[in-house]
Every structure is written in structure tokens, then in C-alpha cells.
Amino acid sequence: MFFLIGLGLGDPKDITVKGLEIIKKCNRVYLESYTSILPCGTEALEEFYGKKLIIADRDVIEQDVDEIFYEADKLDIALLVVGDPFGATTHTDLILRAKERGIKVQIVHNASILNAVGCCGLQLYSFGETVSIPYWTDTWQPDSFFDKIVANHQRGLHTLCLLDIKVKEPTLESLTKKKKEYMPAKFMSVSEASQQLLQIVERNPDTCITKNCLCVGIARVGSDTQQIIVGSLSKMVEYDLGKPLHSLVITGPNLHPLEVEYLEQFKI
């Protein structure tokens, strides 16, 4: 059996009781380590589970799934993922690949940023399409997500912006070489995302999104060090919310009185 188990927001104790029981009985337990980041570190998990974890990085998940599925028809194999198992396309694909091989699959759901973003007090049912903000380079500055933020705003909806993560990205120079070299991991901050957004706003002065739009910056949601700040987009640039992961919300134009009251706690 192949188990795909959500770890939730990243503290070892955020796992469900169901998930923990499965891990304890599994023959091999992989930790998916490239679509998100585990704030607590692998050792803390291993200690809590009393079990050795095998790191499954990008190369393993995308090119070497047969390693993960080896003897999964006879043994119990788990892959642990931060958040909910369906938070990344990669995992949906893995489930299909397992089923193709005749391997039974069980999913254990958990919290993800998609519902935990409610911690800022914005109503989950007033969010439109979620967008991802990618790191820009000098030559590659995509901004198609901006249209989605505008469309959400026009419909009176908030936008959750997921911020880019670069883990085990091969360097440009090593792409053509036999031995790949990797860039250091980086995680986009609320400040960095807001800087990129401000640049797009400047190039698009005629949309409903301006530097004065009310935004919410969220860091390390669900942890003891969770931080939430509320202010204009231009204010977001100035604040350092510390360690990853960060998320940014662009609020819709008309807040519910309860949303206003809740956000008040986090005003900068």
C-alpha cells in the first residue's frame, strides 16, 4: 500500500493521529522535500516518529518514482508532504502512477495554507482564484498572475498569493553538464513579493490594484512564531516577517464588518 500523508502546517505535532499511526507501521517513509519546506527540520520529525525518513527530492519525485514504489504491492510505503497531499500537481500525478502499477493508495488529509489563511480573519468564502508569484530574473519577469488578482478584486474577492520556493534548482551553468550543481534554497518573502507587485502596479496604472490596496502578510502560519501584518501594499515592502514560509493576501474592495474588526488586531 502507498500512503500519501499530509503533515499540515509543519510542526511535528500537526500530523493527524491517523497519519502518525500509519507512519509507525510503514516499512519505508519518504519525506517530500521540494514543493514546500518543513519548518521544524527533518530530525525533529524523525525523533517524534521514532523512524528514519528518506528524503525524496525533486529528482526522485519527478524521475525516479520506481524507487518509491519498490515492493509497494507487498510493503507499506508512505510519502509525507507538507500541507495537504493535493496541494501540488506532482502528488496527484504520483497517485495515478501508483494506480497504473496496481498499487493501492490511501490519502491522509491535513491543513494547508488554502484554509489556514483564514487565521487573518478574512472569510474563506470571499477568496477568488489562488495565484502563485514566481521569482523574477533580469530576463524573465512573468506577471500573468496580476490579471487574476485584478479579476478577483473586480468581483469583490480576496486573492491568496503563494510565494515562490526554490529548492534544489540546478544552476544555469550546470544544466548542460553531467554533474548538476544546485543553487542555495530560497523562499520569497512578503516584502520581496510586494516589491515585484509594486513594479507591476506601476506599469499598469489603470487597474483597481494600487499601492494603497489593503494587504495581509502572513508568516509561519499555525506555528508558535506565526506573524500577521495588515497594511497597504507599499507598506508590506518595509516589513521583515522573518523566516519562511510567507504568504500574501490582496484583500477585496469591500470587507465585511467582522473582517475589518479582525484585521484591526494586525494593523501596522
Add this chain to the structure above:
Amino acid sequence: MFFLIGLGLGDPKDITVKGLEIIKKCNRVYLESYTSILPCGTEALEEFYGKKLIIADRDVIEQDVDEIFYEADKLDIALLVVGDPFGATTHTDLILRAKERGIKVQIVHNASILNAVGCCGLQLYSFGETVSIPYWTDTWQPDSFFDKIVANHQRGLHTLCLLDIKVKEPTLESLTKKKKEYMPAKFMSVSEASQQLLQIVERNPDTCITKNCLCVGIARVGSDTQQIIVGSLSKMVEYDLGKPLHSLVITGPNLHPLEVEYLEQFKI
């Protein structure tokens, strides 16, 4: 301290380890029983926690919060809610009421239908605004949610439809009486929701939503008896997905190849 703890999808073991540890040390533990339903029953939870639960129904949550908060400055009080704590406005309001009283609050997140809907293979980032479909009566047939489904579809997005729940609703006759009488609890099925939607579709023949739109019916997500069916809106009417809770997804017009491949498993 006041703890608001998400129970996830409803099996006793869907609680997180963090949540379970808190429950075990609490002086009083309430179970919120009107914004959702606990599929496993209260007794199963009590047995698993080794703790008596106090049912907090609509009257308590909306009118009698001081009972819940009694001595919360000195004791540890928990309120358990199905799904994630921020799934209902009521809970956000409760947190504000606690803070007004100087009571410290801690949240324990968990999975909710908003992310667990990914189990059908539709990409979570391709969902637009979530809508709620209310039970119609002979004289009250609101359909404003339909415009939102149309708007999502026009933008190429899926719509998650949350289906109505009626728990401890006073009967019309007893509203003016001193002693309230309540209607039996009811939970909208995928079939009932689809019937109402079909009626709206017939009245609005010029939108992009037709009886042939591809839909996904989901029942008891995350449980051992989870069921998923995929078919046209008119087909959804014919199938009985059994016990609650049900949810319905109206898919967007252009599915990703991976979504098509995943949905294939559940075609009726």
C-alpha cells in the same frame, strides 16, 4: 486559555496530535454541533479522547458564549469544530469575543473540504470563489450563487458548492412561541443540489452552465466510505451518494490533461 480546535474531516483519528494533547489537558471541552456534522457521532469521540464532551448548539454559540468562556481566564477550555476553525464566520466572531474579554486564544488548524476537495483530482489552484447552495422552500428560492458559478466558469475555473445543512432550525410555527420546536436535521445531497441547479439552468438558458456541464459529486470525503462520481449535471440528479456530508463541484470549461486522467476513475 480558549482553544479552538479543528477536527478535520470527521473521523476521531483525523484530529492532530497537537489538538489531541490539548483536549486531554482541558477542563471543559465543547463540541460545536450546528455549522457542520460529525460523521462518527459524539460517543466515538468521547471514547477516543477519554473525555466527556459538552454539546454547543446554535443557541449556545450565538447567544450564550459566556457559558463557554466561564473562567477561561483561569481554566483551559476547548471548542471542537469539524473541519478547520476558520471555516465558519461564527468561529471568527467567537475569537473576537474571547479577546474582548481578555481571554487568550489558541487555534489548531486542520483539513477542511476547501482543500480536501482536491481528492477528486481537480487542481486546487483552478478553483474560483466557493459558493453555498441553500435549501429552497416553496416561497424562497434564492439563486444568486448561480452568477458566481457562471463567473468562475467564464474565467476557466471550477466551483466548489457547499451544500446546505439544517440543524436545530426552529419550526416556523414555533418562532413566535416561548418554547421553540425544532425541525429534524437535514443535509442536502448532491442529487438535491443538482435538481435545484437544473431548475436555475432551465430559467437561464443563455449562460455557459448547462445540464451537460461536467460535475463531480463527493460524499464523506476522507472517510473509509468516501465516494466520488463524475458526470454531467443532469446525471448527478440520478445518483444516491448515501449518507452526508456531500459536496458538488462544477468543473471549469478546460480541464488539464492530468485532471482529465484523474477524473476518469470516477466516471459514471
